[in-house]
Amino acid sequence: MSTLVPAATGTGGVNGVALSVLIVLFLLVTVMGFWATKWRQADSMESLDEWGLGGRRFGTWVTWFLLGGDLYTAYTFVAVPAAMFALGSVSGFFAVPYTIVLYPIIFIFMARLWSVSHRHGYVTPADFVKGRYGSRSLSVAVSVTGILATMPYIALQLVGIQAVLEVAGVGGSSLLAKDLPLFIAFALLAAYTYSSGLRAPAVIAFVKDALIYLVIIVAVIYLPSKVGGWDHVFSAAEAKMAKPSAANPAKPTGAYIPNAQQYWAYATLAFGSALALFMYPHSITATLSSSSRNTIRRNAAILPAYSFVLGLLALLGWVAIAAGTKPIGLDGKPNAQLVIPQLFEDMFPSWFAGVAFAAVAIGALVPAAIMSIAAANTFTRNIYRDLIKPDATHAQEAKVGKLVSLLVKAFALIFVLTLDKQNAINFQLLGGIWILQTFPAIVAGLYTRWFHRWALLAGWAVGMLYGTITAYKVINPATKGHFGGSLDMIPVIGKMGYIGMTAFVINLVIAAILTVLFNALKVDSGKDETIRGDYFADADDPRVEKNVSMDAHLTTGTP
Numbered sequence: 001m002s003t004l005v006p007a008a009t010g011t012g013g014v015n016g017v018a019l020s021v022l023i024v025l026f027l028l029v030t031v032m033g034f035w036a037t038k039w040r041q042a043d044s045m046e047s048l049d050e051w052g053l054g055g056r057r058f059g060t061w062v063t064w065f066l067l068g069g070d071l072y073t074a075y076t077f078v079a080v081p082a083a084m085f086a087l088g089s090v091s092g093f094f095a096v097p098y099t100i101v102l103y104p105i106i107f108i109f110m111a112r113l114w115s116v117s118h119r120h121g122y123v124t125p126a127d128f129v130k131g132r133y134g135s136r137s138l139s140v141a142v143s144v145t146g147i148l149a150t151m152p153y154i155a156l157q158l159v160g161i162q163a164v165l166e167v168a169g170v171g172g173s174s175l176l177a178k179d180l181p182l183f184i185a186f187a188l189l190a191a192y193t194y195s196s197g198l199r200a201p202a203v204i205a206f207v208k209d210a211l212i213y214l215v216i217i218v219a220v221i222y223l224p225s226k227v228g229g230w231d232h233v234f235s236a237a238e239a240k241m242a243k244p245s246a247a248n249p250a251k252p253t254g255a256y257i258p259n260a261q262q263y264w265a266y267a268t269l270a271f272g273s274a275l276a277l278f279m280y281p282h283s284i285t286a287t288l289s290s291s292s293r294n295t296i297r298r299n300a301a302i303l304p305a306y307s308f309v310l311g312l313l314a315l316l317g318w319v320a321i322a323a324g325t326k327p328i329g330l331d332g333k334p335n336a337q338l339v340i341p342q343l344f345e346d347m348f349p350s351w352f353a354g355v356a357f358a359a360v361a362i363g364a365l366v367p368a369a370i371m372s373i374a375a376a377n378t379f380t381r382n383i384y385r386d387l388i389k390p391d392a393t394h395a396q397e398a399k400v401g402k403l404v405s406l407l408v409k410a411f412a413l414i415f416v417l418t419l420d421k422q423n424a425i426n427f428q429l430l431g432g433i434w435i436l437q438t439f440p441a442i443v444a445g446l447y448t449r450w451f452h453r454w455a456l457l458a459g460w461a462v463g464m465l466y467g468t469i470t471a472y473k474v475i476n477p478a479t480k481g482h483f484g485g486s487l488d489m490i491p492v493i494g495k496m497g498y499i500g501m502t503a504f505v506i507n508l509v510i511a512a513i514l515t516v517l518f519n520a521l522k523v524d525s526g527k528d529e530t531i532r533g534d535y536f537a538d539a540d541d542p543r544v545e546k547n548v549s550m551d552a553h554l555t556t557g558t559p
Helices: 016-038 060-071 074-086 095-120 125-133 136-167 180-196 199-226 229-242 260-277 281-288 293-302 304-323 336-347 350-388 394-418 421-436 439-446 453-473 499-520 532-536 542-551
Strands: 487-489 496-498
Touching (some): 016 350, 074 136, 095 260, 095 439, 125 136, 125 439, 136 180, 136 281, 136 421, 180 199, 180 350, 180 394, 199 229, 199 304, 199 350, 260 499, 293 304, 439 453, 496 499
């Protein structure tokens, strides 16, 4: 570690060495993205099973890197420590317990979703909902919610790249200086995602995760020693959080340790986020690409390694406080989202700062690719085929999926370039509230057919409406804008809590009450095309091979 001396940059100019390292590593993964077409090459990429799910044959380690690259995004790298830096543990550290709670949950239900999806050739969660409940309306509701929730998530990956470029000194008032690098990154991402599909992020995820592990481990060992040790880090964080808030001097800046009034907020935010994360289409896409149900369970057992790294990453936000990091954008305004890139540039030599910048930038490429593919799969299967062209061939589905993946990324790029970054964050928070409302239809359906399809649809609608209106009423104390957070008072209990969790409970109550009513009135509950054995099928089940090869008409069959 003796060679790691602070860089002499950070004055607002271009960090040439760091930028060069970033560009070299970026080009490396771009080459890997295009080469991925030949990795585990199929006879044809003209189906969503091959282009959108990688042939459904990723093993334990490929799935582990893919899921890690999918769930732990560039925005995670930027936003979690930024929240710790700006507001403290309630806003930032809740991400650590929620990922710990998450993996036992997916260990229980995700293998069942994998089995029934392989048995029937389902590509998206909305496919399963349609087959389970015989309801195209409920399927469309789930698919539209998934797409809407995913779009701002993709935009935030580009925000992560922007943060790195800004700290590296790439910016200014002209299009060439400010926007062209992001256009180039978008074009390269779009090109190799179009050609290689899910194989591209699967390959790149190896590099992305290796860089992130390297950077974080070096940072947590080296940086505290440069700022006075962990005792000083925690003392500095405690002192900052106790200071009066700039937005509201009557309140402290943040929470060093959650107090009794914040317990409900912390707990509901963590638990609700845990329930929501694997409802996102990109999480399920990465899961369905695996080769067996046991692959899913093995991953649920080893993915907590990422939670450990996430905890270390979160603490870097407090290291930045002790280091006196000043995250100032090129516009001269404070921007907490820049704190980690700025910390790295201030404290590391330029070459290692470039490696850290590359970890964040490449950390944006992997989830952005998977998210765009997942949104494309969802649109193609559940809107294009179900509502527009029911007789679409698999080649036509693949073509539409590729085109939609380009449009999704283009929308995210336009969103980032034309709107304030805070809007992207606000809509991502809203997306988490929305996607949680699909949980009853998807997860409950894996275990019981008791819920009525129209009751689930009504519960979803009420949950979406309540969550959206309540989130709209939350005012950001700094900007005075709407959608200023995801916490509000919980009805009846009277405690501050996660809006998405309150909407979820209302959703379930409505669905349960209406199910009893509709069943009493003998309202048609739809046809269930699944059977009990479907939820335990594995890759060697002959019924799986028959469905995938005959019903999906794949030339490669199952591995």
